[in-house]
Amino acid sequence: MTEDYKKVVDGAREAFDNGTTLPLEFRVHQLKRLKAMYSDHSQVFMDALHSDLNKPDMEAALFEVSACINDIDYILNRITSWTTPEKVSSVIPLDKSLIYREPYGVTLVMGAWNYPMQLTMTPVHGAMAAGNTVIIKPSEVSPATASALAKLVPQYLDQTCYPVVCGGVTETTELLKERFDYIFYTGSTTVGKIVREAANKHLTPTTLELGGKSPCYVDTSVNLDKAARRILWGKMINLGQTCIAPDYVLCPREVREPLVSAMKEVLLEWFGPEPKTSPDLGRIVATRHVDRLAKYLDSGRAVVGGGYNREEKWVEPTILVDVKEDSKIMQEEIFGPILPILTVDNHTQAIDLIRAKERPLALYIFSVNKDIQDTFLRRVQCGGVCINDTIFHISNNKLPFGGVGWSGMGGYHGKFTFDTFSHLKSVLSRSYNPILEKITCMRFPPYTEKKKKV
Ligand code: NAD
Numbered sequence: 001m002t003e004d005y006k007k008v009v010d011g012a013r014e015a016f017d018n019g020t021t022l023p024l025e026f027r028v029h030q031l032k033r034l035k036a037m038y039s040d041h042s043q044v045f046m047d048a049l050h051s052d053l054n055k056p057d058m059e060a061a062l063f064e065v066s067a068c069i070n071d072i073d074y075i076l077n078r079i080t081s082w083t084t085p086e087k088v089s090s091v092i093p094l095d096k097s098l099i100y101r102e103p104y105g106v107t108l109v110m111g112a113w114n115y116p117m118q119l120t121m122t123p124v125h126g127a128m129a130a131g132n133t134v135i136i137k138p139s140e141v142s143p144a145t146a147s148a149l150a151k152l153v154p155q156y157l158d159q160t161c162y163p164v165v166c167g168g169v170t171e172t173t174e175l176l177k178e179r180f181d182y183i184f185y186t187g188s189t190t191v192g193k194i195v196r197e198a199a200n201k202h203l204t205p206t207t208l209e210l211g212g213k214s215p216c217y218v219d220t221s222v223n224l225d226k227a228a229r230r231i232l233w234g235k236m237i238n239l240g241q242t243c244i245a246p247d248y249v250l251c252p253r254e255v256r257e258p259l260v261s262a263m264k265e266v267l268l269e270w271f272g273p274e275p276k277t278s279p280d281l282g283r284i285v286a287t288r289h290v291d292r293l294a295k296y297l298d299s300g301r302a303v304v305g306g307g308y309n310r311e312e313k314w315v316e317p318t319i320l321v322d323v324k325e326d327s328k329i330m331q332e333e334i335f336g337p338i339l340p341i342l343t344v345d346n347h348t349q350a351i352d353l354i355r356a357k358e359r360p361l362a363l364y365i366f367s368v369n370k371d372i373q374d375t376f377l378r379r380v381q382c383g384g385v386c387i388n389d390t391i392f393h394i395s396n397n398k399l400p401f402g403g404v405g406w407s408g409m410g411g412y413h414g415k416f417t418f419d420t421f422s423h424l425k426s427v428l429s430r431s432y433n434p435i436l437e438k439i440t441c442m443r444f445p446p447y448t449e450k451k452k453k454v
Pocket of ligand 1: 189212
């Protein structure tokens with residue numbers, strides 16, 4: 001059953017128009033309440049994440065609950081300076097030039113299911129800090145976390161300014177008919193296009209945090225045991241369901257065998273001979289995704305893993321070699337624990353192969369050769385880059401996170417989130433100072449010859 005979304009959005013609009021969310025004290029109070037919600041109910045969220053994705057406690061704490069708490073702390077420590085109008089220099093020094101960061105109004109944040117707390121709530125924090133009202137839409141694909149948010153958020157936050165709405169495709173389709181002043185969407189490129197189309201009807205600006213195939217290049221210059229650990233960690237957290245997980249590896253021929261054997265050892269050390277029994281591996285979110293992943297398994301020769309179990313929503317950590325460039329697994333984002341390793345003649349061929357695909361969300365370069373690093377940086381357009389590790393580039397709040405082309409548009413994290421949800425309003429203020437008057441009156445007609453010469 002679809003809710004009366006018009007009523008929900010109208011309520012949020014009325015609250016915004018009344019100026020409810022504008023005072024700094026209100027924003028700070030609400031953010032503190034949200035932080036209290038995360039702390040008071042951390043176990044509820046950990047349990048929900050376990051139920052949705054069998055998320056290991058350490059991953060749930062680190063990437064979800066603590067990530068949300070730390071994000072609010074980061075904002076609260078800076079919100080006063082962020083909301084103070086920014087002075088900039090003026091063309092005529094007697095003028096005053098200021099940039100006001102003004103909230104857009106009624107915003108919609110649509111979260112993803114793979115990190116259902118962090119990816120839903122951290123954009124919400126920035127939208128609240130910037131003074132917007134926010135309709136919060138968690139993903140129905142992670143139902144336990146969505147229910148926890150729907151139950152707890154109204155107990156802590158103003159319900160009119162920050163309502164939570166739940167539902168799937170039908171509900172989302174209805175919700176998107178409403179007029180918003182900003183939409184922030186995290187999910188697939190396919191649905192990103194649908195969101196964009198709906199937003200266009202009202203000229204609503206959007207941030208789209210999408211996906212794609214994030215490549216990983218490994219060359220002979222690096223310690224392969226360390227590289228194997230860093231790549232496999234990024235690939236196996238959340239059982240591969242991470243938007244910036246290394247999707248596939250490209251390496252020169254001579255790297256493949258030693259890299260594969262290093263990876264085999266690492267997987268054995270981390271998850272034992274029966275990875276399914278390891279408490280440190282999650283599960284695939286839904287059986288339809290297990291079916292999708294199972295179809296990739298015959299795209300190459302499995303040198304590790306290769307098994308799956310539909311009922312248990314399980315896909316084994318798998319390494320595939322002898323994978324053809326035109327095979328199914330190389331056409332779509334994998335979003336699971338299957339790592340294809342393809343060989344190339346050199347880094348130039350790797351770059352050509354990457355550039356032949358849509359622009360990725362992340363690029364990983366495992367090389368200590370500066371020339372090779374620079375060539376990748378110059379030649380590959382992508383959302384972000386991590387050199388000699390995976391995932392870590394998104395841990396620095398001072399770096400914006402976001403895609404380009406089909407991997408998305410716009411960026412967030414730290415102050416970038418606040419700026420994303422703020423319109424930058426230019427204000428020039430002029431006095432009646434006589435010197436200024438003399439300088440500026442030159443513009444007035446009649447445009448005499450004397451004036452033209454100045
Ligand atoms: P999805 O985009 O298919 O679904 C997300 C939401 O969109 C769902 O809640 C659903 O209700 C809604 N939806 C689905 N079909 C719809 C339709 N036809 N009309 C309106 N709404 C519809 O999400 P997914 O594919 O399960 O998510 C995985 C993708 O998300 C991957 O590509 C991944 O890389 C990407 N992702 C990106 C980021 C990022 O930060 N850039 C983070 C997480 C996931």
